Amino acid sequence: MNLVPMADILQDAHQKTYAVGGFNINNMEFLQGIMMGAEELNSPVILQASEGAIRYIGMDYVMQMVEAATKNTEIPVALHLDHGSDFESIMKCIRAGFSSVMIDASKLPFAENIALTKKVVEAAHNVGVSVEAELGTIGGTEDDHTVAEKDAMYTDPDQAKEFIEATGVDALAIAIGTAHGVYEGEPELDFERLDKIKKLIEMPVVLHGASGISAADLKTGVKYGVNKVNVNTDFQQVFTAKVKEIFTEKPKLYDPRKYCGPGREAIAAKVKEKIKILGSDNQAW
Template sequence: MALVPMSQILNKAQAEGYAVGGFNMNNLESLQAIIETAEEERSPVIVQLSEGALRYVGIDYATACVKAAADKATIPVALHLDHGSSFEKIIECIRYGFSSVMIDGSKLPFEENIALVQKVVEAARVVGVSVEAELGKIGGTEDDHTVDEREALMTNPDEAKEFVERTGVDALAIAIGTAHGPYKGKPELDFERLEKIRNLVNVPLVLHGASGVYDEDIKKAISLGICKININTDFQQVFTAKVREILNNDEKVYDPRKILGPAKDAMKEKVREKIRLLGSNNRV
C-alpha cells in the first residue's frame, strides 16, 4: 500500500493503548529488516531517517527504497524525517514524498520554537503530511552533535499544553529522562511528569532515546500515554555485532551478502522483540 501519514498510525495506537516504533533505517538491509519483520508481525511501522542518514544514503535513493517497500507491504507504513533541523529541510523531504516530518526546535526559546512549528504545520497540512515537534531537550548524541546531558531540560507540562494548542502539531516528543545513544547507567524516567503531560495534552506523545531503556519502563510509559517510541541504537549495535562476529570468525569472507545478510537477520530479531514489547503486533 502507499505511504500513510504518521497521524493515521498514531491516532489508532492512542485510541487502543499501544505504541508504534519509530525505527531508523541507515542502509538497505536495515530497511528490509524493519519492513519484513513488521509484515511478519502484522504491525504498522514508522520508518525514520535522520539528516545524517539522508546524507549517507541520499534522499532520492532513500525515499525510492522506502516507497518501493511500502508499495509491496500490506501494513501501514509512514516515512518520517527524524530531527529535521530547518524549515528548508522539511520542505525538501515533503517534496520527495515523506508522509511525516519532525521539526526539532527544542533548542530554541519557547516562542521561537512555536513560531517555527506553526510555519511547518501550515505547509505540511496542505499536502496531508503529519508533523512531530519536540519540547524540552533530550540528552546524548543526535547524529553529528551532542546535547550535554547536564543541560537537558525536562518538558514542562503546562508549556506542553500551550505548545500543542498553539501549533496544532500532530505528535509531541517530550523529555522525561531519556537520552540518545548508549546509556552509561540505568535511565530514570520521570513518570509523574509524563502523567501530568498526558492529562493536559490530547495528541500522541513520543519518547525519543528508547534504546537501552528497561522493558518494564517502556511498558509503563506506554500505559501512561506514550504512543510512538524511537529506536535506533539498539538496532545499530546488534547489526554491527553480527558483522564483527562474521569477520572475526572468517577472515577470508569477502561477499557483502554473506556479511550483511546475517546482520539483517540479527536486526530482524531485535525489531521483532521491540514490536512485541510496544504491543503493535497483530494490530493490522
C-alpha cells in the same frame, strides 16, 4: 508508494493505548530488516530517516528503496523525517514524498519554538503531511547534534499544553529522562511527568532515545500514554555485533552478502522484540 500519514497511525495507537516504533533507516539492510519484522508481526511501522542518513544514502535512493519496500505491503507505513533542523530541509522531504516530518526546535526559546513549529505545521498540513515537534531537550548525540547532560531539560506539562494548542502538531516528543545514543548508566524515567503531560494534552506522545531502555520501562511508558518510540542505536548495535561475530569466525570472508545478510536478520529479530514490547503486533488495519 503506499505511505500513510503518521497521524493516522498514531491516532489509532493513542485511542487503543499501544505504541508504534519509529525505526531509523541507515542503509538497505536496515530498511529490509525493519519491514521483515513489522510484516511478520502485522504491525504498523514508522520508517525514519534522519538528515544524516539522507546525506549518507541520498534522497533519491531513500525514496526508491522505500517505494520498493512498501509497494506490496499490507501494513500501514509512514515515512518520517527524524529531527528536522530547519524549515528548508523539511520542505525538501515533503516535496520528495515523506508522509511525516519532525521539526526539532527544542533548542530555541519557547516562543521561537512555537513560531517555527507553527510555520512547519501550516505548510505540512496543507499537503496532508503529519508533524512531530519536540519540547524539552533530550541529552545525548543524534547525528551531528549533541546535547550535554547538564543542558538537557525535562518537558514542563503546562508548557506542553500551551505548545500543542498554539501549534497544532500531530505528535509531541517529550523529555522525561531518556537520551540519544548509548547510556552510560541506568536511565531513570519520570513517569509521573509523562502521566501529567498525557492527561493535559490528550494526544500522541513520543519517546526519543529508547535504545537501552528496559522492556519494563517501555511497557510502563506505553501504559502512561507513549504512542511512538524511537529506536536506532539498538539496531546499529545488533547489526554490528553480528558482523563482528561473523568476522571473528571467518576472518578471511570478503563477500558482503555473507555478513550483511545475517546483520539484516539480527535487525529483524530486534524489531520483532520491540514491536511485542510496544504492543503494536497485530494492530495493522
